[in-house]
Amino acid sequence: MGIRLPATMRNGGAWLRRLAGTTPGAIGTIALVSVVLCVLAGLTSADQLSGKITRRDAVLERTEPLAYAAQTLYVALSAADASAATALLSGGIESPEVRRQYQQALADAASALADATTGAADERTRTIVAQIVADLPAYTGVVETARANNRQGFPVGSSYLHEASLLMQNSLLPNAEKLNEDRLAAVRQDQHDIGALPWATIVLLLLVLISCGVGTFVLLGRMNRRMNLGLAAAAGATALTLLWIVAATTVAATALDTGKSGATSRFETLAKARILAQQARTDETLELITRGDITTAETDFRKHTTELADLLAAVTGSDSAASRGLLGWTAGHAKQREAYEAANYPAAVAQAIGNGADSSATRFAQLDQTLRDNLGQQRGQLRDGVDSAGAALRLSPAGTLVLMLFAAAAVVAGLWLRLKEFL
Template sequence: MTQMSGAAATAPVPVTSPAAQNMVAAKPSPLPVEATATPKPRDTPRDLRRLTTLVIVASVVFGLAGLATFLLLTSSLQRAESSTAQLIRVQQIQTNLLRADANATNAFLVGGLEPADQRKAYDDAITATSQLIAEAADAEPGDRAALSALNVQLIDYTENIELARANNRQGFPVGAQYLRNASGGLRADAMPILDNLVTANAERAESQMSARIAILFALVGIVVLGLLVWVQVQLARRFRRRFNVGLATAFGIGVVTLIVGLAALGWAAATIGGIRDGSFADVRDAASARIEGNNAKSNESLTLIARGSGSSFEKAWQVSATVVEDRLSRLGRGIDSVWTPYTTVHTEIRTLDDGGQWDKAVALATSRSNDTFDDFDSTLASVVEGASTETTGGLAATVPGMVVGALLTFAAGIAMAVLGRRGLAQRLKEYR
């Protein structure tokens, strides 16, 4: 038993073969276990605060875009009204100058002491012209340089007219030359200045009669409404609720404001377009017809003063008459009927003068021709005045609506910001 116990205690360790030892050594060790990354929890309160800031900023931008759109349109309409008033002044200056010249040349045909009524009409036209030049310079600083040059030409013109009168009263033939110098200088130097001013102010007024700025408001509105929908979707996914009352109300206000605002801007655009193509166009056409009519009347007298060598003046009469007829056809309203009697008398004058009956031609030019032309001129003056009042009044009447639109759209933007913030604040409160 003792031997067996000793044997058991000293039992030999099993011996493994070298091949088995190699297999044990070659057994791969287990791979190290990589640490699993724990996902970072979402900071919901922070995300809600960011969305709140986004909603507030977007809503305020929407309100500011509406405010800017309506205020810019208001400013543009006010500038268009100012430019239209300046255009009317400049065209009135043209009319007055040519009306004065028509009276001066026609009175010259009488010889000796000119008729008192024509002298007064001439003086009134020159006085009104001087006053209008001063008013126009004050109203539009950009026109001052041109108007200053025009004033110099006006002084030269009146000086030549006075020399022509003085010589005509004494029967000196040189008076006719002074008169031609005055009329020629008026058309060569003064009228181009006025033509440029008319073009500049007309283009300025037309460019300001535009509502294209409405596109900006539409684009901003669409972007902001899309952003509010996106925020609503994000909240629905996070909190498992379909609608957020605050955001939904803000969105509804935005939709209504955008629709009403664009409708108001569309109405303004239609109104402005109607003015531009209606009464404003009538102002230009009627004033142009009146200006060229007075130009024709002056050339009629200059043709007779030239005594057989005034073909150039008659050609100028024909050019002016063509312009008058074209402008009257645009106006319609049967106004061309007031021009026809004068052209009929003019044809008689030319027939008499070309037939060697100069005295009879002069007698007709200083009587019936004046009467028919005065009817034409007074009719066109009424048309110009009416169209001018309609244009400036129409532009001014549009301004209050644009101011109200500016205030309402800005208030809507602020309301959207407040409601959107309230809706998101409710979700943040629920989370906490």
């Protein structure tokens, strides 16, 4: 047996159906639906567009700085490893400058690690950070053991340094690279959210336009009114809101420049290029530590420098300062390899870590500085694009809300005049 509604409810429902079938009832229904849609579209628009501006602030204040810090962490760890190798190659007690470089690299790594993981709450980041925090003291401890043995002239120092470098290459740097990739992905996601069209708002605005069209059709059929000024004004305000949202979002997406040749891609590519350069520099110094077969190290060096050359050609051009710096560095490395293969180990070491204008160390330092400058330039362009995107959206939350409240008021004003004819 079905549920039977109370008589008052059944009578009320029948009365509403009869009212909706009348012209005043139809006009009232159209007014109610249109006003609700206008207010809902205005509130949704304000919420979604405000969210985009919040995302923009998050990129500038958090996401992008964290990505830059993650890249800095990787470079600092690689620099520490290269400095440790340089200290061992120098023999005996390393120079104060080499020692300072190593300590500064560790300080930079610690600072970058703190910056890159500020406020991290996800499980993946916590796992990566925990591993780095656990491995870094172990690495520095083994390096100090290698240093102590090297100062006393014990050959076992090179074995300790090799062990430390393996920890760096197999754990510390891969984890730093994961962190760097995650942070860059977060920047990409925030940019996507800023530049994406707010489809919920667009659908609601289209429903408002449909509601205004249905209202006009009803008035034409029942009252022979070709146009209602209130509905026309509401439709115009809604169309203007729709145009504003699409235009502002499109301008924001264009300012972000997230295409394959955009500032974000160039920033990511240069960050990867700097990492590859550090990897190749580590290969270059470590191959002299073991004083054995350097075939594997040379293969790794050529692999990293070839990838680096391709990235630089794609981003800066094959005749850029960075590309020329890479050629100069690889030429210096060729001299180092020739000296080593000629059994002139002191000359190979001097070429690898010396202060001469043509030494590998000097050429690499010049290349790294160029990459750092280029990366800073692209970072500035990325941040400028995000800032411009926010500027394009700045007035849209309040502006579109005001337009849709005006549209709701126009619907009420326009249809009230028609309802008054029946009072």
